[in-house]
Amino acid sequence: MTPPAVEDLLRRLAPQALGALVRRYGHFDAAEDAVQEALLAAATRWPDDGLPDNPRGWLITVASRRLTDLLRTEQARRRREDDVARALPAERWLAPPADRRDPDDDSLVLLFLCCHPALPPAAQIALTLRAVGGLTTAEVARAFLVPEGTMTRRITRAKQRIRDSGVPFALPTGAERQARLDAVRHVLYLTFNEGYASTAGPRLRRVDLSAEAIRLTRMLHRLLPDDPEVTGLLALMLLTDARGPARVGPDGELVTMAEQDRRRWRADQITEGVALLDAVLPRRDVGAYQLQAAIAAVHDEAPSAEQTDWPQIEALYALLLRIADNPVVALNHAVAAAMARGPAVGLDLLAGLDADPRIGDDPRLHAARAHLLERAGDLDAAREAYERAARRSMNLPQQRYLYARAARLADRG
Incomplete structure (x- = not known):
């Protein structure tokens, strides 16, 4: 090994x-x-x-x-x-x-090469995750919610298109760079997420992946310091990753944000992330990554879980929903609404996601419902939802946490 x-x-x-x-x-x-x-x-x-x-x-x-x-x-x-x-x-x-070049230059050029305009957006992101982010084909497939065989064929076709295009290995400029930038930002975002909250495997976090995503995003920010969404993305990563050390217990177990020791959060990353956000938000060209960074900042700046400004977080998620047709955003908005206005409000919002094929069978939806049912006092339904979430989770520490929550509710019943 x-x-x-x-x-x-x-x-x-x-x-x-x-x-x-x-x-x-x-x-x-x-x-x-x-x-x-x-x-x-x-x-x-x-x-x-x-x-x-x-x-x-x-x-x-x-x-x-x-x-x-x-x-x-x-x-x-x-x-x-x-x-x-x-x-x-x-x-x-x-x-x-x-x-004589900085080896990091090649990684950044490779990042833009994988986001070649000859490729459809899904193929751009998949190839970049594989070649630059270092994810396995199976991990990329899970990120896209498709079978591994489908993703293998997609990546193979993408490499063939790049080969046939004859594009030079160099950073694109001007309009061509801008055309590829959305895919570049998105692939860095997905790579970070897979590192911070692994979709499968024996570990909650893959620090190597999240660190690599931050490193590449810093490089992109140095290249494009005036791009507000690149700045927002870097701020989001730093503010989220700052909580990483407290998210995992001594035996590798999941520690929820409400239970984390906030003294273990990385204050230097929070300071840097907030400074980046403060520099970019006044420009009023606010995009999805800036809004997510603002949400992360509200969490990070709360002295305790009880003092979290949930109404502000709910409002920020509502703004994010206007520009992002993303069921995970809708799920998080429902949880924020529940924390701000009561579990019944959140459960009603979650019910609207059951028919969405992108998330209807996702463990995150069942886990969120279980949490809100528990807060509402419906312990039997909460236990069943925790168990459904656990059966669908492919991450072992997360699975153990969900089963433990279900068992605790069974003991209370």
């Missing part, structure tokens, strides 16, 4: 290695295959041999040699051996290529 430290390092280096290969030699799909083989070799050898002096250079070298083999095989089939020999001189593969 690969040690966590090596696994985290490989995840961080993978998009940098892929970006380096694509920038130099093109062939996105073949480059990704070569990098995956290099990552497998590193995961096998590094735990026993120790880390090389230059892990990134090691990956690029091994992946480059594999890419050479792949391209030579492909070109041989097409009778282009001479072209390959001229385009890929053998001596360039013998050592890590000299690189």
Whole structure:
């Protein structure tokens, strides 16, 4: 088994290695295959041999040699051996290529490359999550609520389109950059969410993913400091991630926000996130990420759970609903309304989501209903809802928490 430290390092280096290969030699799909083989070799050898002096250079070298083999095989089939020999001189593969660029530049270029306008938006986001965010195909499939096989085919087609487009490996400018920016922001948002609240697996959080999303969003913010939604997205990530240390108990168990020790929240991230928000909100060009950041700030600045300004949060979610047709936003609005005006109000709003196929069978909907039923005093119905939510959850700590809540209500009954 690969040690966590090596696994985290490989995840961080993978998009940098892929970006380096694509920038130099093109062939996105073949480059990704070569990098995956290099990552497998590193995961096998590094735990026993120790880390090389230059892990990134090691990956690029091994992946480059594999890419050479792949391209030579492909070109041989097409009778282009001479072209390959001229385009890929053998001596360039013998050592890590000299690189005067910041490796982070390649990750950002790769991010925009995956959001190529030749791809439909869903494919842009899926490919970026896979190539830059480091999510597995199964994780990307869960983010889109589709079968893994469907997502595999979607990602494969996306890589083929990029290959066929012949687009250069460079940051887009002007109108082309703006056309890709929505997808870039959305994929960073999804990557962060998967890291902060994992949809499946043995851990509540995947700190590597959320940290990578924040790192890439900081890079994007440095590139586009005047984009209000990029600023809002970075603020949202920082304000949300600030609560991360208190969200997980000593044994990996879920700790709800109402039960968290707020002294463990990261004050520096809250300060930075609020400052970003204060700088951008007066511009009056308010988008979805800024509104979500404002909601996170209200939570973070409350001295205690009891002193949370729920009417303000409800109002902010109502504004967000006007610009975002998102059932999760509607769910959160219902919970905020319940906290501000009573559980009956929230339960009525949740009832309207049952027929929405995007969330009707989602564990979050059943868990929210269970919480509001418990607050309303209907303990039997709350217990059944907690159990329904637990059966549908694929995250083990969350599942254990939901079953424990159900068992506690059964004991009270």
